[in-house]
Amino acid sequence: MVNFEMEIKKINPINIKEMELNRYKIDNDIKKSIILYNSAIGEIKKSNFELAVNDLKKALSYNKGFSDAIKLIGLCYVSMKQYRNAEKIFKKLKKYAIYDSLANDYIQSLKIESSRGRNVNNMDVINHINSDIWNEYSKKTKRSTGKIIMVILSTVIIMGGIVMNYFYPNFIQVAIAKVPIETQEFLHKLSINNKLIVKQEEVDNDQNKVDDLLEENMVNIENSEKAKIDSEDQKVKSDSYKNNILSMLDEAEKSIRDGKYEIAVEDLINVKNENLDDDMKAKFDKLWQDLKIRGLWPIYNDGNKLYKQKKYAEALPKLKMASQIDSDIDIMPWLMYQIGTCYKETNDYSNALIYFRQVKDKYPKTEYASYADYSMKEMGN
Incomplete structure (x- = not known):
């Protein structure tokens, strides 16, 4: 029995240059047919059998007696499981004496191949009946x-x-x-x-319905898997977010315990505006209260000391921290005036005006309101 797979692998391109060396001249149509034949071999190597058949038929249009092209078309049809077409081609091949014996072998092997029922095309059978x-x-x-x-x-x-x-x-x-x-x-x-x-059409329609259902199920499965992955990702992000908040609260707690109050203020201010659950909110409130009791005055005293030394740039962040820890502190009018003065002395007039106006608006009956008004006039406002 002929091994059709090996037969097609044995096919090699034709070397036109070598032929021209052995002959005086090759007809242009024959050249074209050989070029198409070689192109078909290239397509076969890529398993593009239909394209190969098209190239080979074009080759035959230039050279009707091109028996190698006829043979290769038949082998392509075998590879495509189109056994009826292959048999017709091999019968044509028998007309050429050099291929008579081989064509018989092909036809006999083809009958064995097709009798085994290897993927015979139903429409091919129907066309054969017709x-x-x-x-x-x-x-x-x-x-x-x-x-x-x-x-x-x-x-x-x-x-x-x-x-x-x-x-x-x-x-x-x-x-x-x-x-x-x-x-x-x-x-x-x-x-x-x-x-x-x-x-056959009914079978095809039923198969199409089955394919549609399978495709729909695959889409549903993919959507379900995607929703599951999205849910898991969201949970991971949520857990990561919660862990970050808890870590910052733990750091603030440790800083308060170690007397590093300014570091604790920075951590708690960063957490203050986040979306906290009940447990995290309860822990935040407790730490903020501890900071008021233990950290407010040490931070203010450090800032006030620097203010009196006219080190306004160094005093400013400490005084602002004190105002953020407790907005109801008794010295708030004086504290806001101090912050405004620090901005003024560091030439940040826009922020200085904000604090001076707040002193005048919120605490108009205090002496610091008149101080703020005087400072604003100094800045030309």
């Missing part, structure tokens, strides 16, 4: 011109029979009885074949 029926019918109709005319008339009568039967049932019965036996046999076989085609 071909056989028509061939059989054609041979018989050559017997006489009269029979051909009868076949044509009978076919017309039967095609219109469905409609006419409704109106003239008796006439149709008589007409069918007069149709030649050969025609009746042909039409009967054609009817069976058409039913096969319809059946």
Whole structure:
């Protein structure tokens, strides 16, 4: 038995230059056919058998006696599981003496290959049935011109029979009885074949429905998996966020315990505006209260000391921290005036004006309101 896979692998391109060395001149059409033949081999190596067949047919259009191209078309059809087409090609190949024996081997092996039922195309089988029926019918109709005319008339009568039967049932019965036996046999076989085609279409439609359902299920599964992954990602992010907040609260707690109050203020201010759950909020409130009791005055005293030394840039962040820890502190009018003065002395007039105006608006009856008004006039406001 021929190994068709090995046969197609043994095919090699034709070297045109080598041929030209051995001959005086090669016809242009033959050159074109060889180029297309070599192109087909390239497509075969990429398993593009349909493209290869197209190239080989073009090659034959330039060189009808190109037996190697005919042989390769047949091998391509075998690779494509189109056994009926392959058999027709190999029968053509038998016309060439050098391939007569090989073509017979191909045809015999092809019959064994196709008899095993290796992926025979259903439509190929149906086309074969159509071909056989028509061939059989054609041979018989050559017997006489009269029979051909009868076949044509009978076919017309039967095609219109469905409609006419409704109106003239008796006439149709008589007409069918007069149709030649050969025609009746042909039409009967054609009817069976058409039913096969319809059946194949039904199978294809059912398969399409199954494919659609499978595709829909795959989409649902993918969406479900994606939702699950998104949910898991969201949980991971949520857990990470919560862990970060708890870590900052733990750091603030440790800083308060170690007397590093300014570090604790920075951590707690960063956490203050975050979305805290009940447990985290409770822990934050406790730490903030501890900071008021233990950290407020040490931070203010450090800032006030630097302020009196006229080290305004160094005093400013400490005084602002003190104002953030407790906005109801008794010295708030004085503290806000101090912050405004620090901004003024560091030439940040816009922020200085903000604090001086707050002193005047919130604490108008205090002496610091008049101090703030004087400072604003100094800045030209």
